[in-house]
Every structure is written in C-alpha cells, then in structure tokens.
Amino acid sequence: MSAGPESDGENLLQIEDLTKSFGGIRAVNHVNLTLSKGELRCLIGPNGAGKSTLFSLLSGLHKPEAGRIVFKGEDITFLPPFRRVRKGLCQKFQTTRIYRGLTVNQNLLIARRDHDSSENGPLSWALKTLGLDDQGDRLAGELPHSAQQWLEICMALATLPDLLLLDEPTAGMTPDETSLTAEFAINLNAQGMTIFVVEHDMAFIRQIARFVTVLHYGCIFAEGTLDQIESNQDVRCIYLGEQ
C-alpha cells in the first residue's frame, strides 16, 4: 500500500479554486487539487457530489465560473476540448461513448488520429490485456458491455495522453471484470501513465489502494491514503457508512 503519490514531484495538473454552478447549485465549489506526474488518484464521493462536473471542467465540456486549470504548466481553463486532448488530456466518459456502428479497428483508427499506432506501447499492451486485440473486425456495439468500456479506455489511450481521466470505468461490470480493470489501471500506471479516476465501486478503490480524494457537495471533503480515508469517521458517515 503506497502512502501518497509516488512521483518525481512534478505537477502535471493543478486545479485552483475551481467553481461551477448549475442554476443555484454549486456543483463544484472552490476546488483545489494537484496531481503529480505518474500518479494514480481516485476521486470518490456520494451521488451528486460534483465528480462528473469536475471531470467535464477538466476536459472542457463545461466552462468554470471561477478558478484555473493548469496542465503541464499551461493554463487550459478556457481551451476548447479538442485542444486539450491534443495537449495530452483524454477522458473516458461515464456512459460508454464509442462508435457502436463501426468496428473496433475503425474506432481505434479514429481515436489515434495521425499517431503511428506501432509507437504506442501502452495501447497495444492494453488491447492485449483487455482481450480486444483479436476483436478488431467486430462491431463495437456488439461487444459485451465490459468490453465496450475497455474499448473506450483504449480509445482514450490511442490519443497518446499524458493524463487519463476515467469516469466510472467499472460501472455495470461484474466483480471479476472490476478486478481486472483495477489490475489494468495499476499496471498502466506502473508504465508511467498518470490516471485520475472517479469511481463508485469501493472494491475497485480498495484494490487500487492509492491516494484518495473525497468530494462532497462540490467541495473537497477529505484527502489521504485509503487507510486514512477508510478510518475517517466523517467520510464513513457521508459515504462509506452505506457499505
């Protein structure tokens, strides 16, 4: 079990005082968060805590009212989404978003843009690990649900990201598949990929067992190692108490 982010200390992503409201509701309320290069960070929180909103602010689907997002030392707060992807920030959506009418290979062809796939080590490793390497000619929409989730992760990897945002990567998966996904995330991180993951499934969070950030009502409620979070009475109250 690792205590805190193991990294070379360089900040990859800095979120400063980020705020976003919908109507009268502050979905994200003055959030400050720093992600180091090579980190695998989990973000948890009860329903409606603002996790997905925070992610859509990061990927650029929503614009914040206040605050700053700095990625690789550059302010990207108001950069259009596609420029952020080109800078190396790619997201897997909460609901699986793949091109169902196209084959797996066509999905990946689109995802890797003008990159040479043979130079993308993590991608070929991921396809193999997740059992997608021999599914190339299958329709993406015909894949089992879990494989569709994995395909979307692979598509995100195909964009050669420096930071991978995973929004509920194990939603709807069986315990075995969840465990495989957690294993996958750990191994991918070990290869140097910085990963920021939102997840509901505590089994997944426990298996990953890294630094955890808890979001509640749009604010950062607690931060710490898995042990610290799990022994935090307040967190148990709002979130883990349900378990």
Added chain:
Amino acid sequence: MKRNRIFEILPLLNGPMELGQGRNFWILFCLFSLVLFGYALVGSVFSLSNLAIFFAYVPMGLGLGLLWGYGGVLSFGQAAFFGISGYVYGIVAGNLISTPGGTLLAAACGVVGTMTLAAAFGYFVFYGQVSGWIIPLLTLVLSLILETFMGQTAGYQWRVGSVLLGGYNGMTGIPSLNLGSLQFSGATVAYYLLVIGTMLIVYLGLRVLVNSRYGHAVAGVREDPERTRMLGYNVNLIQVQVFTLSAGLAGLSGVLYVSWGNYMNPSSMGLLAATLPVIWTAVGGRNSLIAVLISTVTLRYLADALAVRGGEYAFLILGALLLTTMLFFPTGIVVSLARRWHVWRKRDLRMPSSIPAETNQEREDS
C-alpha cells in the same frame, strides 16, 4: 516516393466505408465504365447528350451523400450551390467569351466561388453550434432566398459586364466549356466523355476520402460529435470542410449543367430543385456512394421519361417513391438490395465472412 503514395491510396479505394469491396463489384464497375465510354463510339449524339445530363447531376448527389450519409448533416442547399455556380460561370464565361481559356477560368470561379460562399455559410452554422435539425431549414431558406433574389433580376439594370442576369427568364446564351477548339457543348461526344470521366473521378475520389482516416473521423462526427471532439478533433472545422466540399461538388454539377444547356434560371434553386438531391440520396441509400450514384442517374432518367409523358405527374411519382422508401426501405433501396444479396449469397455459399461496410445500415435497422 510517389509510388509509395499510390500504394497508400489504393487500399483506401476498397475500404469498409463503402459498399462493393469484392472482386465481382470491381469487375462489374470496370465493365460498366467501359460500356459507358464505349457507348460514345456507337451512340447517336442526341442519345449521348440525353444520357450525359443524367450523369452531370451525379457529383451533386454524391456531395449530399457525403454530407448527409457520412457526415450526418441533412442539407437542402445543394440546389443553391448548383445555381450559384451556374450563374457565376455564366457571368465570367459570358464576359471572357473572346479570351482563350476563359470558360475554364469561369468554371474555376464557379466552383471556387460556390465553395467560398458555402464555407462562410457553414462557418456561421457549424461554429454557431446550430442544432442539427435546424440546418435543413436554414439551407432550404438559403436556396429559396437565392431563387427569389435571382427572380427579380429582370431588366437591363441587372447586368454584370455584358451579361444580363435575366430574372425569372434566366440567363441565356451562356458559352459552353471549351478547350482550344474542343467544344464541350451539350450535343457533343466530348461533353459526354467529360461528364462520364468527371463522374467516375468524383466517385472514386470520394471512395478514397470516406475510407481514409479523415473519412472515418467524418463518420465519427455523425455517430457521436462529442466523443469525436473528445478524441482531439476539431468537429466544427470538419463539418465546415465537408459542407464546403459537398457544395463544391454541387457547383461542379452546376457548371456541367450550364455548359450542356447554355442556360440557367432561378427555378434551379427553387423548392423542387432543392428537394430532388435529398430524394436521390434517400431513395438510393445515403450511407453508400454507389447507391447514391445509381439512384441519381435512375431518378433523373425516370423524371425525364415521366415528364415527357405526364408533365407534373413526374414529381408526384418521385414523392411517392420517397415515401415508399422511407416507410419500407429506410436505408435506401439500393443499399437494401445489396444487403439482401449479400445475405442470400452468404447463406448460399455458407461463407462465414463479415461485411463491415453494412454495419451502419444494420445499426439503423435495429
């Protein structure tokens, strides 16, 4: 280096985004092309001229097939761009009538001018994030406004250089394309060959385009714009580009049309003219270029044959055909037939091969 380029392009001709990837398809395609070219040797000038004008509309139809079937954007603007291109060609060619190569310059002006206007229009529509179902209305309005505007340009005060715009009577006496002493006017073998050649090049070129990575991205925008944006594509720019290209193809048809008939009038941008390309594309099957090609020529022929016999009934029948297609063959008649044939042949040969090109249609069926 150049050889490598060619080897990169060739596989794209036969990629999964278009129907007809088997050997049989290509044999048929080559035979069909040869017959078309060979017909120039035996056909009368009259029949060649009649046939040529059906094929002259193919680029416009294929443009809409690309925009609607592959890009997911329905447009009634093809007629507007067809008309603009024809008028611009008429104005430039009419003024440069004694200049060598003037008509070629005019053709370039027609197509480039059309594309410029389409790019400007597309910029506001797509960067303005206009929602998808508004775009058909906007493009229809564009066509109708241009028709109305050109309709009131009667009289001597409406002239550009020495060319009269002509109001509802249209612009007359537009010179045909010519290359030195070679005239591409309606009743010539040269015109027939030009149209057939252009149509085949446009078809094959678009085939390469839709199978390229860019073409896949275009289909990606159709399937899920948000996802495509989040894979690093400038979705708005792609939509403007595809819209502009499809307008340019309509413009190409416009130039071919005026070179054939030496005439252009506002009704070529009217309600009926704006609807026709949509009918061709829907009836054939918008997810396949070859289907659009076949239905464009067939329906042009049908409208012509019916018009000779029953006047306005032709449009009633075309409308009925569109309705039938939408109800019983939502993926288009040609595409449906091609699929049936594949299924039937697969069962017949017990061949467990997959047909990825039909994936889009299957998805929509279910």
